Amino acid sequence: MLIRKNPNGIDLPFPSEITPREVYEGRRAFLARVAAGAVVGSSLWEMANREAFAQGVVQKLPATRNPAFSTNEKQTPFEDATRYNNFYEFGTDKADPAANAHTLRTRPWTVQIEGEVKKPMTLDLDRLVKLAPLEERIYRLRCVEGWSMVIPWVGYSLSNLIRQVEPTSNAKYVEFTSLADKSQMPGVKSRVLEWPYVEGLRMDEAMHPLALLTVGMYGQVLPNQNGAPVRIVVPWKYGFKSAKSIVKIRFLRDQPRTAWNGIAPDEYGFYSNVNPNVDHPRWSQASERRIGEGGLFTPKRKTLMFNGYNEVASLYAGMDLKKFF
Amino acid sequence: MAFNPSPGQFKALKAALFVLALLPFLRMAWLVATGVPVDPVEFLTHGSGDWALYLLCATLAVTPLRRLTGWNWVVRLRRMIGLYAFFYALLHFTTFLWFDHAFDVAAMWKDVLKRPFITVGFAAFVLLVPLAATSTNAMIKRLGRNWGRLHKLIYAIAPLAILHYWWMKAGKHNFEQPIVWGSVVAVLLLLRVWWRLRRTRVEKTAQPASVRS
Numbered sequence: 001m002l003i004r005k006n007p008n009g010i011d012l013p014f015p016s017e018i019t020p021r022e023v024y025e026g027r028r029a030f031l032a033r034v035a036a037g038a039v040v041g042s043s044l045w046e047m048a049n050r051e052a053f054a055q056g057v058v059q060k061l062p063a064t065r066n067p068a069f070s071t072n073e074k075q076t077p078f079e080d081a082t083r084y085n086n087f088y089e090f091g092t093d094k095a096d097p098a099a100n101a102h103t104l105r106t107r108p109w110t111v112q113i114e115g116e117v118k119k120p121m122t123l124d125l126d127r128l129v130k131l132a133p134l135e136e137r138i139y140r141l142r143c144v145e146g147w148s149m150v151i152p153w154v155g156y157s158l159s160n161l162i163r164q165v166e167p168t169s170n171a172k173y174v175e176f177t178s179l180a181d182k183s184q185m186p187g188v189k190s191r192v193l194e195w196p197y198v199e200g201l202r203m204d205e206a207m208h209p210l211a212l213l214t215v216g217m218y219g220q221v222l223p224n225q226n227g228a229p230v231r232i233v234v235p236w237k238y239g240f241k242s243a244k245s246i247v248k249i250r251f252l253r254d255q256p257r258t259a260w261n262g263i264a265p266d267e268y269g270f271y272s273n274v275n276p277n278v279d280h281p282r283w284s285q286a287s288e289r290r291i292g293e294g295g296l297f298t299p300k301r302k303t304l305m306f307n308g309y310n311e312v313a314s315l316y317a318g319m320d321l322k323k324f325f
Numbered sequence: 326m327a328f329n330p331s332p333g334q335f336k337a338l339k340a341a342l343f344v345l346a347l348l349p350f351l352r353m354a355w356l357v358a359t360g361v362p363v364d365p366v367e368f369l370t371h372g373s374g375d376w377a378l379y380l381l382c383a384t385l386a387v388t389p390l391r392r393l394t395g396w397n398w399v400v401r402l403r404r405m406i407g408l409y410a411f412f413y414a415l416l417h418f419t420t421f422l423w424f425d426h427a428f429d430v431a432a433m434w435k436d437v438l439k440r441p442f443i444t445v446g447f448a449a450f451v452l453l454v455p456l457a458a459t460s461t462n463a464m465i466k467r468l469g470r471n472w473g474r475l476h477k478l479i480y481a482i483a484p485l486a487i488l489h490y491w492w493m494k495a496g497k498h499n500f501e502q503p504i505v506w507g508s509v510v511a512v513l514l515l516l517r518v519w520w521r522l523r524r525t526r527v528e529k530t531a532q533p534a535s536v537r538s
Contacts, residue, residue: 084363092499094363192498237483256534263498282440284432289366296357296365296424 061216062135063154067288070138076149080292089185095224100255106229115251116171130162142274144238148288154216157209171251174206174245199243202255236309238272269325274307328396346409349376366424373417381411387512411457442492449485483510
């Protein structure tokens with residue numbers, strides 16, 4: 001029996017004898033912070049932020065729609081686009097990012113730009129957002145898993161940023177590195193992928209006006225689970241090519257080792273252009289389920305070459321897209 | 326003394342198990358009907374597949390549980406658990422054929438033959454069909470000794486189901502769950518191997534003694 005029964009109660013230990021010293025001292029420190037308002041203050045701030053998100057009170061991000069780069073298809077409901085995400089830094093389940101991404105601190109935030117450029121620079125978020133006029137573009141998003149959405153993004157052509165840093169003639173590829181901070185991103189502890197998440201584009205792909213440096217969606221700043229505060233969106237490629245929560249952009253001579261291509265090159269090509277004629281080894285890419293469009297009985301849609309963005313076809317002229325999938 | 330329920334208690338236990346095993350289905354049906362899952366097809370596919378696997382493990386756990394605890398009565402719950410495993414497997418297959426392939430049988434066959442993980446899952450499902458079909462008392466009587474032989478198919482079905490799950494998850498490099506459930510199936514099957522080996526050893530050492538007497 002572990003509980004000592006002493007009628008006098010004399011030899012019952014004091015709580016301080018049971019609890020390790022650092023723990024009870026930690027409690028005192030905690031109480032002291034509470035008294036100082038620090039803990040209460042910060043948790044209220046977090047709660048307020050979460051509350052704001054839950055109530056749909058949002059930081060608006062005004063932008064003019066660019067009809068030349070927008071589809072008029074029915075937009076995916078905001079609730080679906082923010083509850084169904086692949087963002088493994090916050091967990092592998094598609095509901096995980098919405099549940100876990102509130103721990104991501106998006107300010108202060110800087111993006112380091114380096115490599116084969118004449119003007120390497122580190123930009124903070126405010127400078128990045130003001131680098132070029134923000135546009136709203138309604139793009140189709142096709143996930144490699146076989147589903148798709150239609151999302152109004154806010155951002156500007158990545159080429160605006162690239163011109164600022166003046167790439168040298170050696171720059172053949174652009175590499176995007178996402179934040180990988182265990183203290184903010186619980187999924188980074190898992191070994192599903194190599195961290196940090198790295199994606200990349202060929203220089204001409206990155207310069208294509210469709211490639212969007214993105215800071216918002218649905219007229220507001222990016223929700224954390226969608227890759228806040230800054231991501232890219234490459235609408236003619238499968239979704240995983242569009243790196244989220246970017247902290248570094250490097251210009252390289254050689255093709256970078258990218259996250260999914262690095263661990264499973266047979267399944268995820270470096271190019272990963274949306275292509276209904278090249279199946280994923282585990283499933284067909286010929287059709288897709290449009291999220292938010294009906295339910296169980298809604299037939300799937302035919303997937304379009306380059307996700308319907310035929311203007312990029314010239315980038316791949318003469319390339320065997322079955323080989324360079 | 327091992328716990329041995331009275332007929333009334335057993336009835337109550339069985340009824341509780343019936344409801345318990347039905348709950349995942351009711352939950353999925355409710356959520357899909359009320360439009361909660363963002364991607365209902367994926368939600369149903371994963372949910373039904375998960376529960377088919379859990380219940381397969383439960384049927385395989387009946388014999389070890391009985392031997393380790395002396396609860397002989399649990400074997401009388403096995404048919405229901407097995408039929409539930411088949412029910413969720415059928416739901417899994419139906420989702421695949423109906424909601425994913427819209428009853429395009431040709432497209433379904435293409436998928437089954439072209440993709441090993443689907444081939445294996447399909448094989449596991451097909452092998453479950455005769456087990457479900459011969460689960461009635463009349464069939465047990467009619468098949469006699471062959472009934473037991475036929476139902477040993479479960480030892481092939483469970484590893485096939487694990488392989489199916491493993492290969493599916495390999496696409497996203499996410500082996501956590503397949504490792505967990507693969508280990509469960511491995512332990513449940515290895516226990517049987519171990520018991521079998523021990524029995525043959527006991528029989529072998531027992532034989533000379535009988536010769537002597």
